Amino acid sequence: MSVFILFATFALLVIFSVPIAISLGVATLLTILSTGTLSVDFLVSTLITSVDSFPIMAVPFFILAGDIMGSGGISQRLVNFANSLVKNITGGFAIASIITCMFFAAISGSGPATVAAVGGIMIPAMIKYGYDKGFATAVVTAAGAIGVMIPPSIPMVMYGVSAGVSIGDLFIAGIIPGLLVAFCLMAWSYVYSKKKGYKGSEEPFCWKEVWRQFKHAQLALLIPVIILGGIYGGIFTPTEASVVAVVYGLVVSLFAYKEITFTDLPKIFTKSVITSVIVLIIVGTATAFGKYLALEQIPTQIANAMLEFSDSKVVFIVLMVALLLVVGCFMETVAAIIILTPILVPVAMLFGFNPVHTGIIMVVTLAIGFITPPLGLNLFVGSSVSGVSVETLSKAIIPFFLAMMFALTMIVFIPQISLLLL
Template identity: 45%
Template sequence: MNWTEIAILVLTFVVLLGIGVPVAYSIGLSSLVTILITMDPVIAFTTLAQRMATGIDSFSLLAIPFFVLAGQLMNKGGIASRLIDLARAMVGPLPGGLAFINILACMLFGAISGSSVAAASAIGGFMVPRMEKEGYDKAFGAAVNLTSASTGLVIPPSNILIVFSLASGGVSIAALFLAGYIPGLLIGLALMIVAGVVALKKGYKSNETTGVKIFFKSFFGALPSLLLLVIVIGGIIAGIFTATEASAIAVLYTLILSMVVYKEVKYKDLPRILLDTTLTTTIVLMLVATSMGMSWVLSYENIPQGVSDFLLNVSDNPVVILLIINLLLLAVGTFMDMTPAVLIFTPIFLPVVVQMGMNPIHFGIVMVMNLCIGLCTPPVGSLLFVGCSVAGLSIQKVLKPLLPLFLAMIAVLLLVTYVPALSLWLPELFGY
């Protein structure tokens, strides 16, 4: 492992980010500068371009544009309002009920759409003003909204779990989907506990009413949306179709749901939805391509083996090694988007944890949970920016109420890290 080349890679990447170069270009350019030191320019350019092209030449990655399109249709198709009605009927009358509604609705919408940003904007756009109107602190409402939206990246279907499957060399997507359920629900539960404590402390009451009739009305109103989870995840687990095929089925189902059943999406809306999907997919796949190029550079410089040797020399105690990896991933998540972080750091850390006997499925969930927390933290947390934008608040005002929710997410992360059964029980139950 050549420390000079590592220093050049890191320094170039940090400088490019610091001067405002987009993340994908920063990753690609820093990788190119690094290999230009040891390769002829023609070979360096050709090799990096080849690695970027082959990096996105994957059948599994076809699921990403389909799930993005399904999420766009859900965002416009009236699904959010129906999920909010269901959440209101389930937890609305409890003390601090509006905070619980926000959390539960974000979990449901994030799980169905697979997009945390869509959950934060769709649910937050309705719930944060409603919470403020009922006397809740607006910053607290924004903090609840943006942290609970992150659960959609752990609870399947999740694009980032598909990316981890690619980066890990083929860990089963179905197994990763199953592994995400319990950790995702635990994050939501922990956030509800914190929100409940805050509500009791500050005297936030609920004016919501519910009953059997209201519950069943809201449940059947949201049932067509909830059935998407059954169709997609059930079909994958039963072996009826692959994750990629499931993503195409999700698009067809949400198109019918949004245009025929709920009638919220019109034909005139489709060009804009398709354009937004194309832009999002382009950004994601550009990140994937350049990140795969950087992953090859890291491998070429023998960095994963060097990091593995270094960590194992620090300690041979799995508890200590996992704590160090968690701290490193939490730090990475504060300045790097999830997709490149998974593609770059999975080949570095996965060999270390596998050598310690950790199941790759378990590690995939731990990694994604770490990076989900990073989405809620400055300086580049996308959920933090979206949540603050939806609420019309500065980041500084949201940070104080965000802190206890942030600590709750870290507590669940540590629990899942050191209790493998929480993420492995369902995959093992279904034979993965």
């Protein structure tokens, strides 16, 4: 009965568009009050202890680093460098948008932030060169999902904390899958652009221009090298890397690129604080929700049910991916990871899946939720940037969804794509 109350309350609140963080917290609180099995102190203490964690400190710092770099002229320089590489080929501006999203993903760790930063520059540029507005918006909206696949990634941090897996291992395991998804998106962009006759700039490819744009963007391109190199070189932890990213972003934006001033910092900090508070409230309420499920032994019951249903490894992973795709349509990625990790990872390990590989599967699958309605955060960000309706954008993004599903299938059934660099 308690589990029914928990899920029924949560589902009802989500249907009425109550924010996920509030829905999770209210559902847990009402269940505690109605059953009397626990005291309200359980919820209060969980909200505090769930964010009282050194690894989770990386989340607000990576959010702040992304906001600083998005405002500090870094995204424009990444766009210029990407354009210099591919702008003269068929669909060059679409491919450049995806490459830029990859670069920015290695800075921000956020899908919506990537769409906002890159979309504001590249969508108008594509429209200017004759690209269909819906297609131009869909390119950036889909590529923005790479923001949580390529390290640093906020969902990977949350999975690492929830599953007890090395965040550094998750970061390095996400590199090839992120590149694979990007390649699949580029392939479709090229095919569609070839069909529609979308070209890049008429200027010929020039190594001199590539070198010039590289010099302008080299400080921005050094950011992922510093972050990942420091982590894998044992110089600092992922949490310390997030602080290094903030300091580096401030120095570059204030003194090298001079795109922001000290008077801009309060606005940037305020934006980051608001975003961080939202994420951390989700972490707290989702942790309480998940702990209550664990106390009711729901993960164990689900594991037993899956094992009784089938002992096939393929059947399990297909069911897991299907569940994650559905959940991604309705639930924010961080909340989904915190709730589902304790349920799915133990079962996956029983079937012989490496927990790092399982984490990459979860992150990539839930990242696809960024472009699937009704939640689809990237859809709403892309729509607000370009002015294309969410309905129109949802149709235009279907081929990109299929391309991402193809990449996901390879990631699921070829574990070495995730584990090769470990």
